[in-house]
Amino acid sequence: AQKITQTQPGMFVQEKEAVTLDCTYDTSDPSYGLFWYKQPSSGEMIFLIYQGSYDQQNATEGRYSLNFQKARKSANLVISASQLGDSAMYFCAMSGLGRLYFGRGTQLTVWP
Amino acid sequence: GAGVSQTPSNKVTEKGKYVELRCDPISGHTALYWYRQSLGQGPEFLIYFQGTGAADDSGLPNDRFFAVRPEGSVSTLKIQRTERGDSAVYLCASREGGNTGELFFGEGSRLTVL
Numbered sequence: 001a002q003k004i005t006q007t008q009p010g011m012f013v014q015e016k017e018a019v020t021l022d023c024t025y026d027t028s029d030p031s032y033g034l035f036w037y038k039q040p041s042s043g044e045m046i047f048l049i050y051q052g053s054y055d056q057q058n059a060t061e062g063r064y065s066l067n068f069q070k071a072r073k074s075a076n077l078v079i080s081a082s083q084l085g086d087s088a089m090y091f092c093a094m095s096g097l098g099r100l101y102f103g104r105g106t107q108l109t110v111w112p
Numbered sequence: 113g114a115g116v117s118q119t120p121s122n123k124v125t126e127k128g129k130y131v132e133l134r135c136d137p138i139s140g141h142t143a144l145y146w147y148r149q150s151l152g153q154g155p156e157f158l159i160y161f162q163g164t165g166a167a168d169d170s171g172l173p174n175d176r177f178f179a180v181r182p183e184g185s186v187s188t189l190k191i192q193r194t195e196r197g198d199s200a201v202y203l204c205a206s207r208e209g210g211n212t213g214e215l216f217f218g219e220g221s222r223l224t225v226l
Contacts, residue, residue, distance in 0.1 A: 044218075
């Protein structure tokens with residue numbers, strides 16, 4: 001069965017610093033995708049970044065990069081140069097059986 | 113429309129009442145999903161449509177929950193005999209097709225059962 005684990009309920013980072021949000025996953029499927037979503041207090045889920053299981057390179061999107069370690073089954077999100085507007089819940093998700101499976105999320109707070 | 117639209121954004125009802133939540137996906141997206149998000153939790157899968165048919169309804173918690181998508185576009189999630197434990201944000205998402213790629217989410221319908 002597919003499972004996503006986010007072990008950090010909350011993280012704090014100072015503005016302009018980098019932060020890593022942890023995500024580990026479990027699946028027996030050889031082909032899968034890993035996603036990160038941001039959910040601000042307003043509630044909408046905003047797609048940030050995607051990594052395919054067969055991708056050789058780590059995905060990057062602007063200030064977001066995904067540190068994909070397949071053997072460890074981890075897909076950590078790295079946010080560089082944090083901004084106050086990055087304060088939000090962050091969810092890691094994995095595709096399987098036609099749907100996305102989500103972790104419990106990490107609440108990121110960026111302080112000035 | 114430009115994005116996934118959900119109505120109502122907020123619904124307060126009394127225990128035992130019937131509720132309908134509506135989702136209008138991105139035009140052309142054949143796959144439509146319903147998720148439920150309780151406070152402090154990640155989204156939990158309920159049901160997935162590919163076109164008009166429910167491809168996977170294994171996440172529906174019990175037979176009080178039902179969803180339809182009669183014309184392959186708009187979907188309605190129906191909850192009968194609501195209970196206080198049904199209080200949550202109900203998220204709808206769509207994607208272009210197939211079973212890969214990111215989901216595009218609406219802003220959710222917050223249901224409160226008193």
